[in-house]
Amino acid sequence: MSAQLPLPHIPGVDAAGIVDDIGDGVDGVTVGDHVFGVVDLAKLGGASAQFAVLQLWAHKPATMPWEQAGAAGTSTETATRALDLLDPQPGTTLLIDGAAGGVGSIAVQLAAARGIRVIGTARTDNHDFLRQLGATPVTYGPGLPDRLNALGVPRVDRALDVAGAGSLTDLLQLTGDPAAVVTLADFTAPTHGVRLSMGQLAGEPDGRHGLSTAAELFTVGRFTVPIEAAFPIQKATDAHETAERGSRRGKIVMTVDDAPDL
Numbered sequence: 607m608s609a610q611l612p613l614p615h616i617p618g619v620d621a622a623g624i625v626d627d628i629g630d631g632v633d634g635v636t637v638g639d640h641v642f643g644v645v646d647l648a649k650l651g652g653a654s655a656q657f658a659v660l661q662l663w664a665h666k667p668a669t670m671p672w673e674q675a676g677a678a679g680t681s682t683e684t685a686t687r688a689l690d691l692l693d694p695q696p697g698t699t700l701l702i703d704g705a706a707g708g709v710g711s712i713a714v715q716l717a718a719a720r721g722i723r724v725i726g727t728a729r730t731d732n733h734d735f736l737r738q739l740g741a742t743p744v745t746y747g748p749g750l751p752d753r754l755n756a757l758g759v760p761r762v763d764r765a766l767d768v769a770g771a772g773s774l775t776d777l778l779q780l781t782g783d784p785a786a787v788v789t790l791a792d793f794t795a796p797t798h799g800v801r802l803s804m805g806q807l808a809g810e811p812d813g814r815h816g817l818s819t820a821a822e823l824f825t826v827g828r829f830t831v832p833i834e835a836a837f838p839i840q841k842a843t844d845a846h847e848t849a850e851r852g853s854r855r856g857k858i859v860m861t862v863d864d865a866p867d868l
């Protein structure tokens with residue numbers, strides 16, 4: 607379960623489970639396979655349920671916990687899409703603003719796996735967490751270019767804003783090029799000449815290939831989906847209340863023990 611679009615009270619859009627039925631024209635999957643992915647919320651309903659219809663999916667590695675698989679879809683698609691748009695090359699430097707969050711923590715790992723040097727912003731409490739994920743941490747907020755300069759990084763090649771906290775002017779200063787910046791959450795982007803990526807909502811190509819990449823990276827110990835807490839679906843209220851509290855580190859997941867025969 608995750609609520610990541612800028613809409614109020616949106617139900618979960620991520621799910622993992624065992625394939626029960628397969629739609630027309632879908633191939634590469636068999637009834638009984640273990641999969642994870644993203645539902646099409648507008649057409650096919652949410653994911654906080656015993657059954658969900660996945661629009662984007664990949665096979666779940668046998669060793670990947672269901673909780674992680676069930677929380678991976680949207681953050682992985684989004685991070686992959688943003689990285690594809692920025693296209694940072696191996697050996698170059700990418701700054702991720704909001705790197706410890708749901709999308710940011712996935713973007714750090716996928717970028718590091720592409721051979722990119724990642725600098726991620728987070729509150730001080732999350733700096734060790736970012737190091738574990740593969741990023742050099744720096745504290746977010748006003749004065750970011752000065753703090754990066756003090757780290758010996760006066761400029762970065764690309765910047766991804768996941769937080770939408772008003773950093774675009776700083777990110778432009780650090781990259782020197784609006785085309786080198788993408789935001790996922792700052793709706794003032796057009797006034798800065800910066801791209802706001804909204805994925806399928808804006809008719810953009812999605813980052814669905816990132817799901818299988820994430821699965822492959824998981825099997826070699828180079829990918830994890832941070833989980834804050836898991837609740838049985840009967841405790842959905844507790845799950846939502848936990849999600850609404852700030853200062854989380856990881857996803858809130860709802861689990862379903864068993865699904866009835868239809």
Ligand SMILES: NC(=O)c1ccc[n+]([C@@H]2O[C@H](COP(=O)([O-])OP(=O)(O)OC[C@H]3O[C@@H](n4cnc5c(N)ncnc54)[C@H](OP(=O)(O)O)[C@@H]3O)[C@@H](O)[C@H]2O)c1
Nearest residue numbers: 610684704706707708709728729746769771790791803804
């Ligand atoms: N456009 C799209 O396609 C798309 C898709 C998915 C999500 N989103 C949007 O992306 C945003 C992030 O989603 P998420 O799931 O990653 O949220 P999240 O898990 O709540 O993470 C947000 C992160 O922002 C960081 N943060 C807080 N204040 C900050 C500041 N002043 N400067 C920089 N970072 C700050 C926090 O870091 P600390 O924990 O270290 O304080 C937190 O980890 C949301 O607005 C969401 O709606 C957009």
